[in-house]
Amino acid sequence: MAFRIFIQDEKMGPALAVKSYCSEAEWHGLLKAKEDFLVRDIDPRLSTCVSQELAESWIRSRDYGVNPNKMFSPLTLPQDELENLINTNKQLIDIVKSHIMPFCQLASPSGYEIAFHDRNGILIFLDGISKSLEHKKSKYKVGMVFQEETIGTNIFSLCKRYAKPVQLLAPEVYATTGEFDIVSAANIMNEDGDLLGVLVYRQINQQLTEKPWLKDYQDIRLQTLGFITAMAQSIEAQLKLRKSYFNLETSHKMLEAMLHFFGEGIVIIDSNGDIIKINSEGKRILRVGENEPETNISQYLSDKSRQIDLIGNNNFVDYYEEILQFPNNSTQSIMISSYPIKNQISNQVEASVLRLAETKKFNAMAAKRVGTIARFNFQDIIGESKTMQRVKLMANRFAVSTENVLLLGENGTGKELFAQSIHNKYRPNQPFVALNCAAFPRNLIESELFGYEGGAFTGAERTGRPGKIELANKGTLFLDEIGDMPYEIQAILLRVLQDKQVMRIGGHRSQPVGFRVIASTNQDLHRIIKDKQFREDLYYRLSILTIEIPPLRERGYDIIRLANYFIKNYSCRMGWPIPVIRDEVQEYILAYHWPGNVRQLENAMIYACNMTEGGYIDLSHLPIEITENGTPFSSNSRLVQAGRTEQDIDGADSLKELEKKMLQNFLDKADSNIVKAAKLMGISRSTMYRKLKKYQINY
């Protein structure tokens, strides 16, 4: 192997450099090999004094037609192209310059030059002194193109081709250089291993190449190659650092932008609690002015010891409630969660990212998520009978008011449906929070309604919990079965409604709340007021706008509309064909008194859908209680005979009235002959007598 390893470089491997020519004989061997090659065409690869790579480069140079006797003279890039190139590489050149500057101060007075070639071999930067040169002028110029194809063996081409540091002595260069110099070069690569350019150091000293076997000169060669390799590595490291810095800066800017868009307050504190970053929402929550200097988080905490929780905690802490205290002594409840940032080496918490949300907002969000979803609107309420139209109109009007609403009606008449529809017309984007007063024991109802502070009673959560009233802030609190609300709690609720302030159980701080109550009951409130089970004052607070929802039996043909609606709904849900209710079955449905109202009708239709097979709903498909008492009229034709139509049924105030009127009609037709009238109506004589008695019709 003709090359001697000068430098072992981790990334690049062993350096490519000419032999150290320990002996004079080897040096002369090299000179002879070159002459033999150029003059006598003897293959230089046969010489033990020439490295394989160098010999091959000489051969390629000859094959390219480069004249070895012509003075070394590379092509030069046109000025404008050169300027563009220098501009494009400005950052890189600046870094190279910044590395060379300190060296220039320390450099030996003997002549040297430092050049930087771009990845295509174009010399784009040149600096140095050439004191010892006779002609004082460098033969190199910025813009020169170093290519093996045009100038033969040269330092750039070898360095690029073998991707290793290279050192050449003047006679090793293919074309005559006319100088005695040692050139050393090292590649500069980017992180991905792509070549950015080649850094070249040229030491000019006549004696060096006259007697290169002398130890002093060999030392200089070793040092210069080491120097240029170290400098190239340092430049690479700086480029890497610069890239990391830019990446860091970009991440930083991205973080700033993200923080800005974040709807929640973000505050980053160091291990002392000093605020090191805060977004605009954070500033708003902490009431920090735009240009005010950031301070310490403890300044805002009403309980200063809580700061330890925020920064001393090793683990992520999910939302818990914290009371902020401001300089004017006002307070505000916020929800905080904290995320510790640990030092990778020491594992100590160095900073914490705090996420702040105003409890009010937080509750509203939570209520929207966990509270009842008000799905229904007035369009969803089926009912075209006059009674229902009147009720819907009334509810629509009341919806736009801010007063409380009281919904009265039997079980299953659709009170909640109305409550949701009113809310959705009133404040669709605010929470709708429902509480069934009959479903909870006394103590639970109290904590459900008013919430509690942490540890307020045995079994209470450590962090406390907001009540339904707080959650309903700005929206609607639907108090179902209000008649079942415990008497003592009614008094607290009344106070909340009057003061518009709520205090949690075990708490000392009232907070303002604004919400609308829609209460509902199937009880006779006047009676329970008399029985001292319901507070009269609360009744007056709640009943400003009262709506009585009629029972199903008073809604005429709506019963069939609803029945069809439920049949369609259920069948579609099950993926079944939609069955049709036979006319005579409709009569039974219309005649039934529906004690369970709409809910019972829905269940009956689900039952019928499951019973039917042939696409029709017959009598046998209905639940037994609906058919067992028979019907006041046997078929639709009789309805028509009696001069009654669908519209008439809707128009009647109630089915009872309708039945009474029909009985009278048939009696008139039968000239008050009860047996004849019963026959005409298709009912038995005894049923006829029972109905006449029921409706107190004289016969």
Ligand SMILES: Nc1ncnc2c1ncn2[C@@H]1O[C@H](COP(=O)(O)OP(=O)(O)OP(=O)(O)O)[C@@H](O)[C@H]1O
């Ligand atoms: N007019 C209507 N149109 C469509 N569906 C209705 C109508 N009325 C009631 N419903 C349906 O009937 C069922 C019972 O209604 P809702 O729960 O509103 O009654 P409620 O009076 O609040 O009952 P409760 O007194 O038992 O609380 C619900 O499934 C509801 O969707």
